[in-house]
Amino acid sequence: MKVLILCHSFNSLTQRIFVELKKDHQVSVEFDINEAVTESAVNIYNPQVIIAPFLKRKIPPSIWRNYPTLIIHPGIPGDKGPSSLDWAIMNEEKTWGVTILQANDEYDSDDIWDFETFDLPPNIRKSTLYRKQITEAAIRCLKTTLLGLEKGERPISPEEIKGTYHPPMKQIDRAIDWEQDSTDQIIRKLNASDSRPGVLDTLENISVYLYHGIKEEKLTGKVKEVLGTKDDAICLGTKDGAVWITHLKQKGELTLKLPATDILPISKEVATTFSEIKYKQIGEIGYLYFDFYNGAMSTDQCTRLLREYQNALTHKTKVLVLMGGEDFWSNGIHLHKIENAPSPAEESWENINAMNDLVEAIINTTDRLTISAMRGNAGAGGVFLALATDYILAYQGVVLNPHYKSMGNLFGSEYWTYLLPRRIGKFRAKEITDRKQPMGVSEALHLGLIDQTFSATDEIQDFAFNLSFDETYPKKLQYKQQGLNEDQLKRPLKKYREEELEKMRLNFFGFDPSYHVARYNFTYDVPHSRTPKHLAVHRGLNYEGEF
Ligand code: COA
Numbered sequence: 157m158k159v160l161i162l163c164h165s166f167n168s169l170t171q172r173i174f175v176e177l178k179k180d181h182q183v184s185v186e187f188d189i190n191e192a193v194t195e196s197a198v199n200i201y202n203p204q205v206i207i208a209p210f211l212k213r214k215i216p217p218s219i220w221r222n223y224p225t226l227i228i229h230p231g232i233p234g235d236k237g238p239s240s241l242d243w244a245i246m247n248e249e250k251t252w253g254v255t256i257l258q259a260n261d262e263y264d265s266d267d268i269w270d271f272e273t274f275d276l277p278p279n280i281r282k283s284t285l286y287r288k289q290i291t292e293a294a295i296r297c298l299k300t301t302l303l304g305l306e307k308g309e310r311p312i313s314p315e316e317i318k319g320t321y322h323p324p325m326k327q328i329d330r331a332i333d334w335e336q337d338s339t340d341q342i343i344r345k346l347n348a349s350d351s352r353p354g355v356l357d358t359l360e361n362i363s364v365y366l367y368h369g370i371k372e373e374k375l376t377g378k379v380k381e382v383l384g385t386k387d388d389a390i391c392l393g394t395k396d397g398a399v400w401i402t403h404l405k406q407k408g409e410l411t412l413k414l415p416a417t418d419i420l421p422i423s424k425e426v427a428t429t430f431s432e433i434k435y436k437q438i439g440e441i442g443y444l445y446f447d448f449y450n451g452a453m454s455t456d457q458c459t460r461l462l463r464e465y466q467n468a469l470t471h472k473t474k475v476l477v478l479m480g481g482e483d484f485w486s487n488g489i490h491l492h493k494i495e496n497a498p499s500p501a502e503e504s505w506e507n508i509n510a511m512n513d514l515v516e517a518i519i520n521t522t523d524r525l526t527i528s529a530m531r532g533n534a535g536a537g538g539v540f541l542a543l544a545t546d547y548i549l550a551y552q553g554v555v556l557n558p559h560y561k562s563m564g565n566l567f568g569s570e571y572w573t574y575l576l577p578r579r580i581g582k583f584r585a586k587e588i589t590d591r592k593q594p595m596g597v598s599e600a601l602h603l604g605l606i607d608q609t610f611s612a613t614d615e616i617q618d619f620a621f622n623l624s625f626d627e628t629y630p631k632k633l634q635y636k637q638q639g640l641n642e643d644q645l646k647r648p649l650k651k652y653r654e655e656e657l658e659k660m661r662l663n664f665f666g667f668d669p670s671y672h673v674a675r676y677n678f679t680y681d682v683p684h685s686r687t688p689k690h691l692a693v694h695r696g697l698n699y700e701g702e703f
Contacts, residue, residue: 157302160203161185162194162225164212165684166594166691168533169228169291171555173209175596176295181302185691187684191216197687198223201694205305207298208259220259224305226269227257228298230290233271234317239325241282241290245348246329252276252285254293256301258311266319267311269304270297279343281368283351284483287533292553325349327356332366334380339397343369346401351450354405354413359392360420363407368449372398373429384426387433388415388456391426400430402449412492412679415454432457433464435471441620442473451484451538454493455503458510465517469524474624477527477616478518478545485530485554486538488570491563495679500672501664508569508660511537512653515570518544519649522637525623529616530606536560537568543575546636547623548606549616550597558605559589562688564674567659574643574652580604592690 159181163170166185177183186197188211198206198219206225208215215225231240232253244252253273257265272293276285330349332342346369349355354365359380370389377383377393384391389402404419405411417423434445446453446461453461468476480486489507497503518526518541528542530550535557542548550556558576560568568589576585580603588595588603600606610616623629643649663671676682689701 157181157204157306158201159183159302160198160201160206160694162188162197162206162208162215163210164188165210167210168287168555169294170209171557171594172291172295172553172596173207173298175555175594175599176299177207177302179596179598184694185687186694187687188213189684189686191218193686194219197692197694205302209294215259217261225259226298226301227259227265228294229255229257230286230294231255232273233268233314234319235322236319237322237324239322241285242325242330242348243322244276245280245282245285246325246344248278248344249276252289254290254297256294256297266313266317268314268317269301269311272297279347281347281350281483287483288553295553327353330355332357335395337395339371339394339399342394342399343371345369346399351413356407359404362419364419365405365407365413366401367403367405367413368401370400370402370430372400375426375428382420382422382424384428385417385422385424386426386428386430387460388417389430390416390420390422391428391430400428410680412496414492414496415449418493418496433461435464435468437471437473438617439621440472440474440624441617442468442471442476443479444468444476445479445481446486447481448484448486451481451487451532451534452490452492453486453488453507453511453538454490455507455510457490458507458514462510462514462517465514469521473524474629475525475527475620476521477529477620478542479529479616480531480534480542482531484532484538485528485534486541487533487535488537488541488560491675492679495675500675504664504671505661508537508657511541511570512657515541515544515575516649516653519571519575519640522633522640525629525632525636527616527620527623529610529613530554530556531613533557536563536566537570537572540568540570540572540575543579543605544571546632547608547619549608549610549619550600550606552597552609552611554597556595556597556600556605557593558595559592561589562592562674563678564663564671565668566663566671566674567656569653569656569660571649571652571656573656574647574649578643592688 206223209228233255251273255271256269258267330345354367375383375398379393381393382390389400391398391400404416405413436443494500494503526545527547528545533555539556539558560566597609686702
């Protein structure tokens with residue numbers, strides 16, 4: 157079918173739909189910038205179906221009257237309103253779901269194509285729920301719906317489902333009552349508000365939005381007092397314990413979401429169970445977890461991770477598994493920290509060098525085998541970080557963006573000019589970095605960008621375990637050492653780094669401001685003015701899209 161994805165931005169759900177539907181359908185994307193632009197896209201493309209995974213305004217009747225227009229609603233049948241997930245978490249629903257609706261004059265209409273329900277895990281963050289459970293269920297429902305549409309079926313409007321409208325959740329609904337709320341209640345409010353809009357509060361006389369609450373296991377102290385800091389997060393006392401807040405954003409125009417201690421410059425390092433980086437060992441297999449918020453890796457985080465990586469190498473293991481974070485594997489250098497730095501160019505330089513040091517250490521690990529286990533999405537330098545290990549496993553729903561160019565034509569580093577052709581060949585390396593599109597795991601597997609997919613974390617352990625007991629393990633290790641030596645003889649690794657950094661120097665310090673502009677737009681969430689050319693296929697080759 158000819159499918160048009162109409163969306164506010166190309167977010168994770170939209171990207172996943174794009175990669176899944178592209179397998180069987182002709183898919184193009186248009187950003188819903190305004191009515192005229194959207195109408196023109198529909199007129200040019202004349203799609204058989206429009207899919208709206210993520211919109212911020214109503215679809216014009218001129219569109220839904222003339223084209224079947226499917227809306228993905230992140231709620232159970234009958235649920236209505238723009239804060240579905242927020243209310244589901246806040247109300248501690250046990251079951252939640254996704255519904256595919258056909259657009260009509262109501263915002264969340266009653267015409268249902270398909271729906272799926274699932275158990276709502278306790279303590280889940282809204283953004284995790286959206287990226288995992290909602291996305292998985294939406295893909296399955298969407299595929300069923302498209303089959304139904306192809307067969308000429310119609311949506312149903314079941315009478316027994318009574319609609320429940322939930323109003324937009326306001327800050328007053330999210331507000332923490334520090335004297336009354338338990339740690340669990342506080343975390344629930346934060347979970348329902350993450351990654352947006354956060355919970356508005358006042359800390360040290362500054363109005364801030366709080367993000368990402370994690371329960372502290374040991375520390376206790378005065379309510380709302382900063383009890384300690386760790387990994388740029390702050391620990392606040394609650395009536396029955398304490399909570400870590402990892403990120404803050406000052407209220408007001410043009411402010412950035414940043415690690416908490418960047419907003420409240422407090423340094424009170426404490427011993428705690430909370431840590432972004434954790435090492436675990438089972439037998440001869442080491443697991444290094446690095447759960448960085450949004451997968452962004454600042455200079456400090458890269459340095460800390462390198463230190464922990466080197467530490468992990470001091471433990472006697474045969475296999476070291478890099479586990480990344482649960483939500484994201486890695487999204488490369490930390491654009492928000494860079495944007496906030498006194499000299500973004502200098503900070504970009506420091507950050508990419510810190511990333512490179514980490515990648516270099518992984519490539520040069522020749523005394524054991526290494527695995528990247530991508531449990532969440534990865535973008536830009538984050539993808540190439542994974543390529544530094546010997547094996548790459550990816551969760552079956554992961555979306556990869558193995559390219560840098562969408563960030564203001566950034567050349568990229570992380571030894572990608574060595575790592576990517578080594579895995580998939582020069583020709584394909586050029587093709588995927590130029591086309592700037594997201595990639596699903598089936599394509600990544602087919603290309604050889606990854607080695608295996610998994611649907612449960614046990615499979616990571618099984619893979620590592622089998623590798624460590626494989627009778628060819630010593631041979632594998634020997635090939636690895638030989639391979640690296642031969643590669644170094646052909647062209648020393650440092651040459652790749654130097655050449656990449658020469659180009660990056662121009663991106664950071666040169667006359668062309670594209671990277672700085674793109675980073676500004678990204679970090680301040682500036683609305684798109686046009687759909688990028690590589691997504692709006694229907695607009696043809698002569699279309700000058702947003703970069
Ligand atoms: N630095 C800082 N924050 C980042 C980030 C980065 N490198 N990559 C993603 N984020 C943040 C976003 O700002 C967003 O924040 P919020 O939800 O707290 O407001 C969050 O992560 C999720 O990002 P989003 O774009 O919504 O995720 P997605 O899954 O829809 O899209 C990408 C994935 C990879 C396409 C997109 O995040 C991206 O382009 N990231 C930048 C990659 C990059 O250019 N890195 C630098 C070069 S190495």
